[in-house]
Amino acid sequence: MISAITKAFSNLLKKPYTCNYPVTPVIKPKNYRGLIKFNDEYCIWCDKCEKVCPPNAIIFKQFEDGHKVYNYNPYLCIYCGDCIRACPKTGDALWQCEEKGLPSISKDAPNDDWFILEKEAKQSRENYKAIKAAKKKS
Amino acid sequence: MKKIETNSENLKDDISAFYDYKIWHYITVNGVDLGDKMEIQYLFKKYGNKEEVVCYFLTMDYEKEIPSIVSIIPSAYLGEGEVVDMFGVKIKEIPKGLLLEEDSCQAPLRKAQ
Amino acid sequence: MKKTINIPYGSQHIALLEPVRFQFETQNEKIVGVKADIGYVHRGIEKACTSTFEYKQIPSVVARVCGLCAITHSLTYVMAVEQIIDVNVSEKAKYLRMLMVELDRIHSHMLCLSHTAENAGYEALFMQIMADREIIMDIQEAISGNRVQFDFVCIGGVNRDITDEIVKFIIKSLNELQPKIEDIFDMFENNWSLSLKYKGIGAITKENASIYNALGPLARAAGLETDVRAESDYYPYEKIGYKMILEQTGDIYGRNRVRLREILSSIDMIKNILCDIPEGNIIEKVKGKPNGESVARLEAPRGEIFYYLKGVKQAMLDRVRTKTPTFSGIPAMVEIFKGQEYGDVPAILASFDPCMSCTAK
Ligand code: SF4
Ligand code: SF4
Numbered sequence: 001m002i003s004a005i006t007k008a009f010s011n012l013l014k015k016p017y018t019c020n021y022p023v024t025p026v027i028k029p030k031n032y033r034g035l036i037k038f039n040d041e042y043c044i045w046c047d048k049c050e051k052v053c054p055p056n057a058i059i060f061k062q063f064e065d066g067h068k069v070y071n072y073n074p075y076l077c078i079y080c081g082d083c084i085r086a087c088p089k090t091g092d093a094l095w096q097c098e099e100k101g102l103p104s105i106s107k108d109a110p111n112d113d114w115f116i117l118e119k120e121a122k123q124s125r126e127n128y129k130a131i132k133a134a135k136k137k138s
Numbered sequence: 139m140k141k142i143e144t145n146s147e148n149l150k151d152d153i154s155a156f157y158d159y160k161i162w163h164y165i166t167v168n169g170v171d172l173g174d175k176m177e178i179q180y181l182f183k184k185y186g187n188k189e190e191v192v193c194y195f196l197t198m199d200y201e202k203e204i205p206s207i208v209s210i211i212p213s214a215y216l217g218e219g220e221v222v223d224m225f226g227v228k229i230k231e232i233p234k235g236l237l238l239e240e241d242s243c244q245a246p247l248r249k250a251q
Numbered sequence: 252m253k254k255t256i257n258i259p260y261g262s263q264h265i266a267l268l269e270p271v272r273f274q275f276e277t278q279n280e281k282i283v284g285v286k287a288d289i290g291y292v293h294r295g296i297e298k299a300c301t302s303t304f305e306y307k308q309i310p311s312v313v314a315r316v317c318g319l320c321a322i323t324h325s326l327t328y329v330m331a332v333e334q335i336i337d338v339n340v341s342e343k344a345k346y347l348r349m350l351m352v353e354l355d356r357i358h359s360h361m362l363c364l365s366h367t368a369e370n371a372g373y374e375a376l377f378m379q380i381m382a383d384r385e386i387i388m389d390i391q392e393a394i395s396g397n398r399v400q401f402d403f404v405c406i407g408g409v410n411r412d413i414t415d416e417i418v419k420f421i422i423k424s425l426n427e428l429q430p431k432i433e434d435i436f437d438m439f440e441n442n443w444s445l446s447l448k449y450k451g452i453g454a455i456t457k458e459n460a461s462i463y464n465a466l467g468p469l470a471r472a473a474g475l476e477t478d479v480r481a482e483s484d485y486y487p488y489e490k491i492g493y494k495m496i497l498e499q500t501g502d503i504y505g506r507n508r509v510r511l512r513e514i515l516s517s518i519d520m521i522k523n524i525l526c527d528i529p530e531g532n533i534i535e536k537v538k539g540k541p542n543g544e545s546v547a548r549l550e551a552p553r554g555e556i557f558y559y560l561k562g563v564k565q566a567m568l569d570r571v572r573t574k575t576p577t578f579s580g581i582p583a584m585v586e587i588f589k590g591q592e593y594g595d596v597p598a599i600l601a602s603f604d605p606c607m608s609c610t611a612k
Contacts, residue, residue, distance in 0.1 A: 004438050008375060017382040029389070031411075033396035054308040080311045080402040081410065139546050159461045163477060165548075166574040168559050181546070181557075185461075186476050188484055191546050213464045213582035216289075217574075224297070237290040237611055246298050247570075 033079045034099040038070050042092035049083035049094055058083060059117060062124040064131060071117060074101045075110045141193045146204040149196060153180065154210045156194070161185060167207075167217030169225045171249045175199055176227055180207065200248075203228040255283060258593065262291050266370050266597035269607035273600075277593050285588045287581055293611040300571040306332060306541055306562065309571070311402055316573065317609040318399050319362065322355045323551040324573070326404050330485065331547035331558045333406060336539050342487075343531035344408035349486050350524050351394065351403055352549070353517040357428075358387040359552035360468075360510040363604035364435070367507060370597035371448035376438060383431045386424050393417050408534035418525050425518050432518070436511045439504075446504070453599035454502040455587050465583035467554025467576050468509045469603060473501035479550035491523040492516075503602040540564045551576055553604050575609035 019026065036058070045068050050058045057077040060068040079096070087094045104110050144152045157164070165181040180194040198204055206229050207214050218229050219236035226245030238244065261272040270291035276284030296316055304312050309332075310325040317324065326348055333340060365380035388398055394417060395401035403409055439445060455465065460473040470477050478495050480488045496512045498505040541562030548557050554576030561570040584603050591599060 001441050001443070003434070004442065007434070017385075029393040029396075030416075031396055032392070033402075052307070054304060054311045078311060078315075078400065078402070079397065080400075081396075082308070082311070085410070139544065159464075163461075163466075163555075164464050165555070165557055166572075166579065168572045168574075170561060170570050179559075181559075183482065183548070186481065188482060191548070193546075211464075212462065213579065216578060216581055235290070237293045239290075246295060247301075 028098060028100070030098075032098045032100075033081055034097050035074055035079075035101050036072055036077060036083060037095050037097050038072060039093055040070060042089050043070070044089060044093070046088060048086040048088065052082045052086045054078065054080065054082065056118065059121045061117070061121045062128045064128060066128075071121070073110065073114045075104050076114065077101065139191050139193050141195055144194050144196050146196055146198060146202065149194075150205050150207065150210065152194060153207050157182070157210055159211075162192075164211050164214065165191065167214060167221055169221040169227065169247070171225060171247065172197070173249055176225060178204065178221065178227070198227070200227065203230055206230050206232050208232075254278070260596060262288075267600070268366065269605055271605065271607045271610075273588070273596075275588070275593060275596070280592045280594065282588050282591050282593055282596075285585045287585055289578075289581060289607065289610050291611060292608050296612045297571050297573060301568055305566040306568050307406060307537075307566075309568070310405055313571075313573065314400060314402060316575070316612050317606055319359050319606060320355065320551050320553070320556070320575075320609065321399060322351045322401050322403060323549055323556050325402075326352065327547050327549040327556050327558045328560075328571075329404050329406050330549065331545045331560045332541060334545040334547065335541040335543045335560065335562055336406075336537065338407050338535050338537055340408055340535060341531040341533065342529045344533050344535075345486055346524055346528045347409045347413060347533065348404055349488070349491070350413075350521060351391070351401065353521050353524070354387055354391055354394075356552045357514050357517050358384050358391070359604075360514050361387070363552075363601070364439070364507060364510055366601040366604075367449075367503065367598060368445070370601040371445060373445060376435075380435060383428065383435070386428045386431075390421050390424050393420055405534065407537045408532065410534070412533050413528070421525060422522065425521060429515070429518055432511065432514055436515075439507050439511060448595070448598050449504040449507065449602075450502060451500075452503050452595050453587050453591060453602060454500065454505075455583060456501060457499075459586055460501070460583060463583040463586050464579055466579055467550075467552070468506050468513070469554070469580055469583060471496060472498045472505035472509045474499045477555075479548050479555050483548060488520075491520045491527075493520060503598060506602045540566060541568060553577055553606060553609075554580060573612055575606070575612065577603075577606045577610045580605070581610070 047060055050060055055076045055078055057073045059071045062068055081096055084090055084094055084096050162182045163185055165183055168179040170177040175197050177195055177197050182192045206218055218232045222229055222232050222234055223236050223238045224247040226248055255276045255278050258275045258277055260275055261267050262270045272288040274286040275282050300309050310329055313328050314321040314325040361380050361384040365377045369377035392398045395403040455473050457474045460470045460475045466477055474497055480493055481495055496509055498508050542564045544561045546559050548555055556576055557574035559572035560568055563569045
């Protein structure tokens, strides 16, 4: 009881325990799980990362000439790192950096465009398949 | 998991012959949709013992009504309530509405829907 | 004529942290009847697990049932899956899993203790415990790479290995934490004004605890010997010095004591784990699709957590059933409230450590 009282009074003279974020940055431990980074030079376009991602935060859009474009939504990503573990080219094509994702403001509505893109990507795949099938026939 | 079959007529007798609150820890009531009928499972575990989980189960048609075991295990009303809500089955004296509201979708875990 | 007043407590209440509603029937100050309504935050996770996500993705999904038990949910699920697809996890992965579970227990118990202090009107103690809890959060962040959502376990093992640097950091931090916990223990034990709020209040007998299937610290405070750590041999808990912690009083004071003593014993266990982590792989290859039924149990901070799975040789599971500790604890809680004074409700409720996002899932 007495030690508790002395502690309570000594706390008055101590600095606060919290830090003044975002003015003072928070120190992150090594290997903090942050955003996913991608480099298309090394990617072999196997789509494995897209398939394993639980919230569908990676989407490849297919173009008619055969090339694909990588899309990543940092607001949907849960930083689980499953894509990194699935990728055959980890480190070169896809890696996780220690940078923290930024919060979004509802005004930006980043996910609205994303869901449109998701549908488009799906459509683009089907179109590409149809084109390929047509080529084979002819 | 050790499974023991029972049916809706014998359920209460079986459970009351088996269950002693000093020995058995009642885990929960669980429902599984088999595609054309329901399987209802009653799961128990012995206190302070490394034996397997014991499961009494019965199969029933969707429309049938089964008795409730609340009179034997007073805390079973939650588990049964959840099965009633999630699968839309009927259990005597267990009302709907533990987890779902009236205007939300009914019986979400039923396969046909 | 019997005159009673009905007082709703929740779903929004100043001393309530979670969306639950209790309907108290009171006679003067005494509670004579209780009804609980728990369905405020049902999110359909079981449905999502069987209709949207493949079985390999579900560990990340069930981790989000509850932020406090993130590790126990995904771990219990993973244990159940491993049984149906026949993966043998290495000893090392088992030790790392136990390490995370025990860390989780410490920080969850500290959170509960701080809320019990706050709801008994002791704001300063609340702040102090929450500040000390940061030590554990930092350890977890160092191990898993994230403060709350660990995504640490996966089917077949764990995702990240532990380095010597982290081991040193953990031991240093735990040595720092131990005296702080002992200080808090002293406070809960000897502070006179806290004892007025805790001793003899919200008590349950051992008999009632087992009739209403109480679990976790709630049951152990009443002397009921139930702890999944002692009831399964999946993890080598005996090797690392596990002892069941029991109190006999069954009141808030007893529950606090159980939690404090469990924190201390978890600290010891973690030190033992770190001493003898075996060598080996952290992850095994997983092949095949789940086929069959399985159940898994684990001792979460609040009590037994239970998963039932059924797979039909498809990537999507047929049924996922989650039974969380608070869900089974509700009948015992309702029983405890009867006969108590209405003014004590906040402190009693906080001492149950209820987790509603788990309960309604
Ligand atoms: S880290 Fe997880 S959520 Fe994020 S893109 Fe990779 S798999 Fe998807
Ligand atoms: S898994 Fe790797 S190589 Fe394959 S598509 Fe994704 S980034 Fe490219």
